[in-house]
Amino acid sequence: MVKKPTNKVYVIGVGMSKFIKPRGQVDYPEFGLEAAVKALNDAKLSYDEIEFAACGFCYGDSTSGQRVLYQLGMTQIPVINVNNNCSTGSTALLQARNAVASGMVDCAMALGFERMQRGSLKSNWSDRTPPLDHVHSLAITNSENGAKAPRAPLIFGEAGNEYMRRYGATEDHLAKIAEKNHRHSSKNPYSQFRDIYTLDQIKQSPTIYGPLTKLQCCPTSDGAGCSIVASEEFVLKHGLLDQAVEICAQVMATDSPKMLSMDPIEWVGTDMTRRAANTAYEQAGITANDVQVVELHDCFSANELVTYDALGLTPKGQAHKLIDAGDNTYGGKYVVNPSGGLISKGHPLGATGLAQCTELTWQLRRWAGDRQVDNVKYALQHNVGLGGAVVVTIYKKATNNFTQPHVGYNPAVEARSINKQDFAKAAAKKTNQAEYLQVEAKL
Template sequence: MSEKVLVGGVGMIPFSKPGASPSYTDMGAEATRRALADAAIDYGMVQQAYVGYVYGDSTCGQTALYEVGLTGIPIVNVNNNCSTGSSALYLARQAVALGDADCVLALGFEQMQAGALKSHWGDRPVTRARFQPIMRELTADVSDLPQALRTFGGAGREHMLKYGTRMETFAAIRTKASRHAANNPLALFRNVLTTEDVMNDKVMWPGVMTRLMACPPTCGAAAALIVSEKFAKKHGLRTDVQIVAQSMTTDPVESFDPPSLISYAGFHMAKAAAQKVYEKAGVDPRDVRVCELHDCFAHNELLSYEALGLCGIGEGEKFVMDGDNTYGGRVVTNPSGGLLSKGHPLDATGLAQCYELTHQLRGTAGQRQVEGVKLALQHNLGLGGACVVTLYAKN
C-alpha cells in the first residue's frame, strides 16, 4: 500500500550571481538547516537523503550534508540536468510512498560559473549526441549561438511561424516574471521591467529573442523534507501539504521524429508527464490555479502552457495577452518570478519550485499569495532528457 506523502518542511536561500555566492557546501548546508527549522526537527531524524547537482565532483552531496551532521544515513547523488532537483524530490517521494522511510531529505544546489552552459568534458560524446544533428540542421542559420539558446529560441521561432506568435508576447512573459519576482525576497532580480525594456535589450537572435528572455546563470540551494503522514502526526510536523501525484518521463520517439524543435525542447515529455499526473489525481488542468513551470527561456514558458494543458495547442499567445497567466487570470504561473527573474541554479530549481508551492498551499506566500489555492502544479524540465511534473494539494 502507498503511504500518504507530505511536505514536512522546506528551506531555500537567496539566489545570487556566479562569483557572489557562498560555496556549494555552505549553500547546501544552509538550505538543509532552513528546511529542518521549518519542520522543527533535528537532522538526526532524517533517514535518507537525495542530493542533486550538475556541476560538481562525485559525492558533493555528502560534502554538503556532512556540514549538517554525520549520522551515517544513505546519501544518494542525483544528476538529471536541469530537472535534477525534482528528480531528487521524485526519489524522496518514492521512498516514503513505498514505506522504505518516513522522513527523507531532498536537496538541490548549484555553484555555477558565468556564461552559457557548457560541457566540462572534451574527450567523450556529449549528451543527446545522436540527436543533436536535428537541432543543428533546424538552426543552421544561427550556428554561432549557444546550444541552449538555439534549442529553446528555435522552438519559439517554430511556434511563431506555425501560429503567428509575436516576439512581443515572449517579452510580455518576461515582464510578468519581473512583476512577480518583485515580491520575492529570495529572487535574484527584483526590478520590474516593461515590455519595452525587454524588447530593447541586447538582441541575441534577431526577431526571436533578446537577452532578457533567457534565464541567468545563478547560484543557490533549496531543500524539502518529505515525510509520511504517520511521522508528521507523531512528531508534530505540519500536515497541510500533500504530494498527490507525480510523474517522471524521458524522451519518446516523438521528441525527434518528425524533426521539430518544439518536440526536441521537451514538449512531448512534459505533455505525457502532465497527463499521467492529472489521470492519477483525477483532476483536470482547469482545476489548477497556481503553477511553477520551467521558464528557462520565455519561449519555453509559452510552450509549457500548451504542453501542460493550461491552454490549447497554438493558444499560448492568447493565454498571455488575456492575462490568464498572472493574478486575476486563470492560473498564476511562476508567482516566485520563475527561472527568468528568481534565477536558475540548475539543481536548486526543482526544490525552489517546491518551496514556493508549499508556501502557496500553506497560505504563507505573503504578497505573492494566490487566493483560494487547493491544487498546485510543478513542471521541471531537463534536456537529455527528463521531465518531472508534480501535483500538490492542500491536505
C-alpha cells in the first residue's frame, strides 16, 4: 500500500506554451523556457527559490532538462531527467512533489517539454527489444490485418472493440467522446486544434484502425508545461495560500499481470489505473462522486471510454451510459477534458501531464473563463503511459478565497508569449550574466 505523505504539498505556479503541430521551427529550449518563466511569474518567484527540478521528455538526448533550465541560471540544484512514455509529465510532477513531501526541499519545479516528429509514434531504436513487444504481438494476433496498423491505434482500437463487444457500447459513443473534446478545445487558446466538428464529421474522417477515425486520435505535438510545488511553510512564508492548490493525493502504479492476458481492455493499462485511482481516493478521503472536473488521458477516444470505468466514474461496463446521459460535459455530473484533452489540445508527451495540472489549477482558481466548470471542489488528473505507468492525482483549492491573475492578463484564457520583463522576473538573480544576456536578446 502506498502511504500518504505527512507533509502537505501545494501547486503554487503553473504555465504552458501553446501546443502546435511539429514543424521544427521552434526548439525545445524555447518551449521549455516559456513554460518555466510563466510558472515562476505565476508563483511570484525567481529561479533562485527552486531547490530541485524534474524535467520530462521522451524525444531528446539526456540532460536536455539542464539545457532548458540553465537559461534561467546555473544555480547547481539537482535536475533529474524523466522519461516514462506518455505519463512522463506527471512522473516529473510526482518526483517534484515527493521531494517536497519528504522534507528534502521546500520548493521544486516539474517541467515537461517535447519536440516531436510528424506521423505515428515509433521507436528511436531498431537494434534492441521494444518494451511493448509482448502487447503488440497480442494485439496483432487478436486483430484482423493488425500488422498493417500503427502500434498505438491498434492496441487502443482493440480495447474499444472489446468494450463494444462486451458491454454494448457503439462506434457512436467513441465518436461522441471526440466530438465533445473538440468542442471543449474551441475555448482553449493553448489547443493545437480549435475547430468544432459534428458527429458525422468525426465518423467520416479517415479510418486509422477499427472504430478509430483520424479525429478520434491525438496528434503529435510540440510544446511545454511547468508546475511549481511547495511546502506549507513555504506557501505561508511567501503569502501564496490563496492561489495555492493542494495535491491531496497522488499515486503512481504500474501494470499487473492482467496486461499480459488476452483481454484487450487490459492492454491499455486499465488495471494499473484502477489501483492508482482507488488508492488516490482513499488517500484524499473522497470517492469519484466528489469530483467535478477531470483531465483524462484520451490519447484515443477508446481510452477515454474504458478509463471511465477504471477511474470509478461509472460502474463496470456502463461508460457509454455516462455519455448518453451527457454526464461527461458541461451541465452533467462531470466535465471531462475541459481543455480539449489530448485528442484536440495535443499531446507533446513530456508536457501532457503538466498541461493537465495547469488546466486543473486554473479550474480550481476559477480563472478558466468560458470553459470554467461550476462549483469545482475536487479535480482529478489521469495520465497513462503504456509499458507501463499511470499517475492519478487529486487536487483541491487550499482556501475558499479566490485571487485574480497578477501577471497583467489571465493566462488561462489568453496564450501570450513571454517578453524580456517576464524573463527578468523569473531568472535567477545570481545567474551567469553571459547566458542571461544571450537569452534576453532573443526575446
